[in-house]
Amino acid sequence: MVKSLRISLAASAALAFSALPSAAQVSDDVVRIGVLGDLSGIYNDLSGKGAIEAVKMAAEDFGGTVLGKKIDVVSADHQNKPDVGAAKAREWFDTGGVDLINDLANSGVARAVAGVAREKKRHIIVNGASNMGITNELCSPYAIHYAYDAYSLAHGTGKAVVEQGGKTWFFLTVDFAFGIGLEQQVSNVVRANKGRVVGAARHPLATTDFSSYILQAQASKAEIIGIASTGADAVNAIKAAVEFGATKNQKLAALLLWIEDVHSLGLPAAQGLLLTNAWYWDMNEDTRKFAKRFFDRVGKMPNMAQAADYSSTMFYLNAVKAAGTDDPDKISAKMREMKVNDMFTKDGYVRADGRFVHDMYLWQVKTPAESKAPWDYLKPVATIPAEQAFQPLSESTCPLVKK
Incomplete structure (x- = not known):
């Protein structure tokens, strides 16, 4: 009986030890x-x-x-x-x-x-x-x-602007994978909603002088100038559009705008812009x-x-x-x-x-009068449900997806 008890205890100890993460499991x-x-x-x-x-x-x-x-x-x-x-x-x-x-x-x-x-x-x-x-x-x-990703931005900001009546678009696009992909996705949304892309101008990353690009956008007579860039590029493009008077007859669609971009622009320049974000600090x-x-x-x-x-x-x-x-x-x-x-x-x-799926949100930049504190910049417009926010799995070209 003593021998049986010892065997039982030894087996239990071995089982318990095997259930614990061991040092060898972190290489x-x-x-x-x-x-x-x-x-x-x-x-x-x-x-x-x-x-x-x-x-x-x-x-x-x-x-x-x-x-x-x-x-x-x-x-x-x-x-x-x-x-x-x-x-x-x-x-x-x-x-x-x-x-x-x-x-x-x-x-x-x-x-x-x-x-x-x-x-x-x-x-x-x-x-x-x-x-x-x-x-x-x-x-x-x-x-x-x-x-x-670009799909969620296009089906947030892009779709909202089209639904508000922005049917003709001209893009100011940063000339690398990000901007080109974003322009393509928003163009798909515009055309799917019976809109039209009338042209595009592509600029290098970290462009400081947008004057020639804004003049092209104005000459296009498009209702919407789609800014397919972000960070300082988007900020400089928006400032140039205001400076050259483009916003008097055309509307801006900032397709990836961050809270830092709004901070840099200031509410007088950024107010009313729509943007799509997954998260905001004051939610x-x-x-x-x-x-x-x-x-x-x-x-x-x-x-x-x-x-x-x-x-x-x-x-x-x-x-x-x-x-x-x-x-x-x-x-x-x-x-x-x-x-x-x-x-x-x-x-x-x-x-x-590999797509992490979650709700996305459409926001609008507040007016100076609406903002009550530093960094109080955004107000909610709509929730884009997780299953609508990203490319349908059926459209993915990923070989891991079983079809």
Whole structure:
């Protein structure tokens, strides 16, 4: 009987031990997250320090460890150059021990890094780029497009402007993957709603003089000037449109406008503009609490990509914990089983193509009289339900999607 009891106790102990995450399940004794963003260029304010701090906040809130191992956060500047971003991703994956790359502001960079992630079988989460290739031809089990994309922007701002009567469009488009993809998606929406695209002018990234482009837009006689750029490019385009009197006879559609852009423009110039965002700091008590903590660290309110950097990092760490390992394939499987309920979204989930699905929101910039405090810039117009906000799975060209 004593012998039987000893055998039983030994078996129970072995079973209990096997259920615990072991040190061997984290391959290099650390879970390392790389924030690859724009730290010095045109998108620095939209990515930059804010993205790094958001990821650090998530690591801290998670407790600083996962599966008993330290969570380490590193960062690098991709300089808005796809080759630089891809080289850094390759270095991080090959020798830097990075398990996840987050943020990835700039569509050209995000596309390049997605290719490296697929080759190396390591995770990336895209929060600062809109190009839909991430969930189409470049899709993999290791890439998640989290915050927004060109489809959601087009079916938010673009559709709303068309429905308000803006039937003829001329685009001012930044000439790389982001702007071209956004112009294409909005053009599809315009034509689907019996509108017409009468022309487009493409400009380099970080353009400061928009005078010739605005003159082309005015000469087109289009009802709507669609600004398919963001950050300083969008701000400079809007300022030029006002300066040259384009807004007297034509309306502006800012297709990706951030809270920092509104801050830079000022409410007198930005008032009335429609914009589509996944998140706004003043939505509810949870968003306000996060925003205050972020503001105390960064000195400004967070934008939707920075909120998504935090949320998606927590999502990844919870998947690591649930999988009991840092094995990328097992983490990918867990991510597609889990739902996200946090200050960023409710009931968010990852589809087979890597698209993180959640509600999007149409906002309008307040008038100066409506704004009651610093950074009080937006008022809600409409909710775009999750199932309508993103490209239907049936239209995806991702080979992971079963049809």
